[in-house]
Amino acid sequence: MSDTHAESVAFVRESVIPPAPPPARETGAVRWLRENLFATWFNAILTLVALYVLWVLLSGLVPWVVNGTWQGSSLAECREILQGNGGGCFSVLRERWPQLLFGFQYPDYLRWRPVLAFFLLFVAVPPALFIMFLPRWTLIVTAIYPFLAYWLIWGGTILTPLFAALGFLAGYLAFSIVERRGFVLGLAAGLLAAVAVWWFGGLLAGEFPRFARLEAVVSRAMGGFMLNLILGIVCVSLSLPFGILLALGRQSRLPVVKGFCVVFIEFVRGVPLITLLFVANVVLAFFLPPDANFDLILRVIIMITLFASAYIAEVIRGGLAALPKGQYEAADSLGLDYAQAMRLIILPQALKISIPGIVNVAVGLFKDTTLVSVISMFDLVGMIRGPILASTAWAGIYWELWAAACIMFFTVCYGISQYSQWLERQLHTDHR
């Protein structure tokens, strides 16, 4: 420029450079194609190969979907309708849809109950997931939901879930009253109060089994995608708090607590889930008295929860380790006690860091609920493998059923993943 004097070291700017707009980006479809798909000859080859693969896939998939039929009530009828036009036989989905959803034993005139429970889920879950936009009291809806859903799906007298809920409430109240005298004392009082209420509720429910009664459905009758959803939702919700406790316990200064947590986590992580399920199925039943009505679903829930909480504990431990020591020190120096520091300072930050890992475990866990099909429970996969494929009408039909199963699982898992990414953006407050 004219006002710089290149020959001298000293430099004083005499004119201010006015801001200029950035150079206009060249646009146009052809240009985009050239830059993104055909930039070099190697890129061009890759693009052509990709296009070919896409073509092969679509030329199989599109006729299968478009020419497919939803009519007919057996594979033979279906083939007749299709007459070899390459279409899919989606009639199996239409005909067996209730079985895919509920299993083959859930009484069909009661199916409105799990359906209602499912739709209530969309009322009960938002307070937990979107609490930052809703008043706090809405969490009551979330808290009531598990007991209501149990009553709807399993039926029986309302006294059972009612007193289960009251037990938790009594435990919480007793804890918060006694806690001032010490945390451990509070825990003991809470536990005592809860057990007392549950015991009383058990007596009462035994005494009046017909009080506000819905027709009871046994656990063995649960099946289909409903079973996957029940196991997935219950186990994820339970394994999160247990995972947090295990992660904190692993950091504890008390050797007994720490030792227990380490051994538990390492043991559970070192064992395949499927063996735990077999344990739930066979061994627990062997140890328990034969008339003990220890529900199979409950046993499976316990096993999957133990399994998932070990993984979640490790994920959260990573989050805890990522926090700078200064956060603990600041909390300490302000006089917060251990429980307060964890609840208000440490866990909110550690959990936020751990969201991707937790979601990873949750999605994995949800898909792993299909493993119950190997201990002769008829979840979605169990239904397809068992009753449907074994039936004379539909033996030999695979693609349609497995594609449907994939889509159902994918829908739920993709939803979870999208939610977690949204949540991460919402919690992005540290502007690092």
Add this chain to the structure above:
Amino acid sequence: MAMTDTDTATPQMEISDEVAIEIRNMNKWYGAFHVLRDIDLTVQRGERIVICGPSGSGKSTLIRCINALEEHQQGSIVVDGTPLSSDLKNIDKIRSEVGMCFQHFNLFPHLTILENCTLAPIWVRKIPKREAEKTAMYFLEKVKIPDQANKYPGQLSGGQQQRVAIARSLCMRPRIMLFDEPTSALDPEMIKEVLDTMIQLAEEGMTMICVTHEMGFARQVANRVIFMDAGQIVEQNEPEAFFRNPQNERTKLFLSQILGH
């Protein structure tokens, strides 16, 4: 720095006979490493003490022992009449009376400035939320950032964050404030705003122990400057005498290094 107006109010008069902190024969080890050796220190109420010394000499460890962020193995520490022992009740009591500011501020990044300031009063002092917020706004005004109350720490400059950290401590109404190099993580132009806040605090008679290398601040505010090296108190004196006429060789060397350029 504006020395003139504060110089006239030489702080000597405000110091009471009451003892705020008494440390006797205190020793601390990290494993086999003897990090604090035979520390004896008495701080009167209203006294302002500046601690300086080379890096690794144990300054941070010393003031962190005072609110039990570190535990000591020998000797006694009595804060406001409460002996520091392994008794959790005493530790909680001392921590709620002693405020602390850290080199890296240690604000809670997931909470707003206001929430940072109200958290401990609400949960530790059990003060109603409304009242805690009023107190917080009072102190935020005092450190001159009330307009940032609803931002998150990550949106503030370093100097602002440190002032919030000071306000956060003050909201607990502490009787003693500890500062661990509050300005050494700051850009030069932000140091003054934090020091001004600390000077204001000193003028109000707060008992303070500051680890800092800001010698201008020490001259203006301190009643006493303590020099530490290798885990020991090597020299202490009134600031004028300390800077004009250091006795120990190590003090001289240290002062020539930090004042030399």
